[in-house]
Amino acid sequence: MDETEPDWDLYRSFLAVLEEGSLSGAARALGLTQPTIGRHIEALEAALGRQLFIRTPLGLAPTDVAQAMRPYASALAATAAALRRTAxxxxxxxxxxxxxxxxxxxxxxxxxxxxxxxxxxxxxxxxxxxxxxxxxxxxxxxxxxxxxxxxxxxxxxxVRRVGAIPIGLYGHRRYLERRGRPKTIDDLAGHALIGFDRETAWLRTMAARYPYLGRERLAFRATSDLAQLAAIRAGYGIGACQVGIARRDPNLERVLADFFDLPLGTFVAMHExxxxxxxxxxxxxxxxxxxxxxxxxxxxxxxxx
Missing domain, CATH: 3.40.190.10 (Periplasmic binding protein-like II)
Incomplete structure (x- = not known):
């Protein structure tokens, strides 16, 4: 193991390979050449005395050591970016x-x-x-x-609390004309519902308050809320949307306004x-x-x- 402290550029290349999965991908991400990235990885492995990547048909697979180093390399990258912004x-x-x-x-x-x-x-x-x-x-x-x-x-x-943004259930006019406009909560059983694929704190709150919108009832699931919004706009089904955003599109209609009202707390924060x-x-x-x-x-x- 080399006693010399590795240069930050080596860790930057290491993190890029971790994130991109290959030398070529890391080179494109950093604007360097593939041989340069390869030399950086070899130099870092020599300095640490540990193998960091294993070559596979699908690219470079990180070793357990490399995976353990990931959060520290990410922290270094965040610190370096903060230094540049401060400067x-x-x-x-x-x-x-x-x-x-x-x-x-x-x-x-x-x-x-x-x-x-x-x-x-x-x-x-x-x-x-x-x-x-x-x-x-x-x-x-x-x-x-x-x-x-x-x-x-x-x-x-x-932290400054701005307030609470109103959230409603919306469907595209085309969808509602085809499938009907729900008048009661029970009517949702006959509709295609849109929501999150993975559970979040907000989703748990919504599911506890509105169990009929639980994950198992959803006909369209996405980890991205932008994808959910796109599905509502495309007429896939009924989903939750910010009232302010829905008002911009005359084709989006709110349904069950008397039954569904879940304000979304909004905060702006920065380090003191x-x-x-x-x-x-x-x-x-x-x-x-x-x-x-x-x-x-x-x-x-x-x-x-």
Whole structure:
């Protein structure tokens, strides 16, 4: 084992191979050549004295050691990205990179106009938008600002509760004309229902309150809420949708409004150490204000002051 501490570039290539499954894929992801990635992996293996990958017909398979190293390499990558964003900070103006994370539907359907207005106000601001339903760790600076649909629990975070976005059941007019409009909850038994494939905290809450929407009743299951929204818009069946988003499409009709009403809590959060960062504070405040306006426009419940 080499006593020299491996260079960060070696770990960066290692993580890329882990994520891409091949030297060629890692090279494309990092903008390097395949031989360079290969040399990095060989150098890291020599420095650590351990084999990290096994060649298979399907590509490079990580060893147990490599899998155990994955979370630490990911943490290094997040730290390096946070360092770059911090270095881009201008001392007295809103400029530089801010990494924002949000759920797929919020990130695609709600945030773009808010971020556009923000960019027009601060043209030197660069936004990196991460669309994920997973909760990125703000404490480890995997993101600077997060829009979350569950209340963050970490103590070192600055959190603003925006309020609750109304959620309703919707179907495309074409589907409802073909299959009929349900008048009661029992009528849903004769309909194609759309929902999540994997259980989430919000899904557990919904299933407990509305057992007729349990996973076993679903005719279309998707891990992606964007895929569910697309299925509703395509006329596949009936599914849950934000009222504000559904109102944009005259072909989407709300059903069983008196029976189904499940507000979705909305929060904006960032690490408390970033409260003095002009760029992060500008994004935090703009998202909180913009989401509050969105919530008010769709009849949501604002946070109590």
């Amino acid at each position: 881009s900070e201008a001392s007295d103006r809103v400029a530089g990179v801010v990494r924002v994370t949000a759920s797929e539907v919020i990130g695609v359907e709600v945030l773009p106009p808010l971020l556009t207005t923000l960019h027009e106000r601060h043209p030197d601001l660069i936004i990196e938008l991460v669309l994920s339903n997973a909760v990125d760790d703000l404490l480890r600076r995997e993101a600077d600002v997060a829009v979350r649909m569950t209340a963050p629990t970490q103590e070192a975070l600055l 150490d970033l409260r003095t960062s002009p760029r992060c504070r500008a994004v935090f405040d703009a998202l909180a204000a913009g989401l509050a306006d969105y919530l008010a426009a769709c009849g949501g419940t604002p946070a109590s002051r």
